Each structure stands twice: as structure tokens, then as C-alpha cells.
Amino acid sequence: MLELFERGGIMMYPLALASLIAVALIIERLIALRKNKIIIPEVLAVVKNFSSLKDKALAISMCQKYDSPFSNMVQLSLEYHNLPKAELREMVEDQGRQEVRKLEKGLTVLETIAAISPLMGLLGTVIGMVRVFDVIKEQGIGQTAALSGGISEALLTTVSGLFVGIPVLIAYYYFSSKSDDLILDIEKYSNQLIQKINFIQSTPNQQQVNDEVND
Numbered sequence: 001m002l003e004l005f006e007r008g009g010i011m012m013y014p015l016a017l018a019s020l021i022a023v024a025l026i027i028e029r030l031i032a033l034r035k036n037k038i039i040i041p042e043v044l045a046v047v048k049n050f051s052s053l054k055d056k057a058l059a060i061s062m063c064q065k066y067d068s069p070f071s072n073m074v075q076l077s078l079e080y081h082n083l084p085k086a087e088l089r090e091m092v093e094d095q096g097r098q099e100v101r102k103l104e105k106g107l108t109v110l111e112t113i114a115a116i117s118p119l120m121g122l123l124g125t126v127i128g129m130v131r132v133f134d135v136i137k138e139q140g141i142g143q144t145a146a147l148s149g150g151i152s153e154a155l156l157t158t159v160s161g162l163f164v165g166i167p168v169l170i171a172y173y174y175f176s177s178k179s180d181d182l183i184l185d186i187e188k189y190s191n192q193l194i195q196k197i198n199f200i201q202s203t204p205n206q207q208q209v210n211d212e213v214n215d
Contacts, residue, residue: 009124009127009128009156009157010124011120011121011123011124011127011157011160012124012157012160014120015117015120015121015124015157015160015161015164018113018116018117018120018164019117019164019168021109021113022110022113022167022168022171025106025109025110026110026168026171026175028106029105029107029110029171029175032105033103033175033179035182035185037068038068038069038070038103038182038186039068039070039182039185039186039189040066040070040071042062042065042066043063043068043070043071044070044189046058046059046063046074047074047189047192047193047196048192050193050196050197051196051200052200053081053197053201056078056081059074060075060078060079063075063078069096069099069100069102069103069182069186070186070190072095072099073092073095073096073099073186074189074190076091076092076095077092077190077193077194077197078193078197081197081201085194088194088197089191089194092190092194096183096186096187096190099186100183103179103182104176104179107172107179110168110171110175111169111172113164113165113168114165114166114168114169114172115165116165117161117162117165117168118161118162118165119161120157120161121158121159121160121161121162121164121165122157122158123157124154124157124158124160124161125155125157125158126154127154128151128154128157129151129154132151132154
């Protein structure tokens with residue numbers, strides 16, 4: 001394996017570095033994007049069981065225990081529940097755009113590695129072919145050993161670039177899809193909480209109106 005790496009030439013080093021960065025990011029994203037780490041079950045239970053503004057303090061304290069995009073969104077909704085519905089929804093959406101950055105952290109790097117790895121392999125191919133033509137120019141086409149070395153370098157870098165780029169591209173699309181799914185779930189549960197808050201706040205007012213009509 002080491003021999004193949006050395007035969008690949010200078011472009012094998014940036015390809016190796018790119019693959020190490022990609023592996024580290026993939027492992028980090030696998031850990032960070034676990035659903036129960038983003039949508040905390042305890043916070044989700046708060047949203048589902050929220051039935052009175054008396055529960056607000058307990059719900060906020062539960063959200064403060066966890067640092068996740070979902071808990072931050074729920075906490076914001078609870079703290080500013082007195083705002084008009086449109087303003088509260090706009091504030092939650094703004095906060096959501098900020099939280100999306102956490103879910104998409106590192107994906108740009110993965111996308112970049114997936115794009116440039118085949119290009120680095122192609123660059124290695126060009127370098128290898130330049131060496132082949134230099135050998136032909138200086139020694140003629142009879143030096144098969146020298147020619148095969150340049151051709152081998154060209155082929156190895158191409159294969160290595162594709163070997164790095166294809167899995168990283170698959171990982172990028174997988175994590176992008178998973179991030180989108182989590183974002184949709186966060187928006188769904190946040191909207192459910194806002195609707196519950198609006199219903200709770202409007203119920204007393206409606207009751208007051210009914211009392212006045214009866215009087």
C-alpha cells in the first residue's frame with residue numbers, strides 16, 4: 001500500500017490529507033446529527049404535553065438543560081409567547097435560520113472535497129503524462145520502465161481521486177438530506193407549540209366575550 005502511495009507521486013499527499021479531513025468530518029456528523037441529539041426527547045415531551053402557561057417556567061428550565069437547535073427554538077417560543085402571532089413566527093423563523101448552521105456544519109467542506117478530489121487526481125494524471133513525454137523526448141520510446149512509471153503515476157492519482165471523491169459525495173448528500181429532515185421536524189414541532197400557545201392565550205379572551213354576552 002505504501003509502495004502504491006509513493007508511486008502515485010506528489011498529488012497523493014493532498015489527496016491523503018483531503019481523505020483524512022473527510023473521514024473526520026463524516027464521523028463528527030454521524031455523531032452530531034443523531035436524531036435524539038437534535039430533537040431531545042425530553043424537550044419534545046414538553047412540547048407535546050404543554051397545556052398551560054403555568055408550565056412555561058418548567059418548560060424553559062428543561063430547554064436550558066440541553067444545547068440543541070430544537071431546544072433553543074422551543075425556549076425562544078416560550079420566552080416571547082406574548083408577542084403577536086406573526087411577530088413570534090417571524091422570530092422563530094429567524095432563529096431557525098441561525099440554528100440551521102449548526103446542522104449543516106462541515107457540509108461545505110465535504111462538498112468541496114468531493115469536488116476537488118477528482119480534479120487533484122486529474123492534475124496528478126497530467127503530471128504523470130508530462131513525465132512520460134519528457135522520458136520519450138530524452139530517451140526515446142524504448143525506455144519502457146521509465147514510461148511505465150509515469151503512466152502508473154497518472155493512473156494511480158486518477159483512481160485515488162475518484163476513490164476519495166465518490167464516497168465523500170455520497171456522504172455529503174446523505175448528511176444534507178438528514179439535515180433537511182431534521183429541520184422540517186424542528187419546524188413542525190415549533191409550529192405546534194406556537195399554535196398551542198396562541199390557543200391558550202385566546203381561550204380566556206373568548207371566555208370573557210362569552211361572559212359579557214351572557215350578561
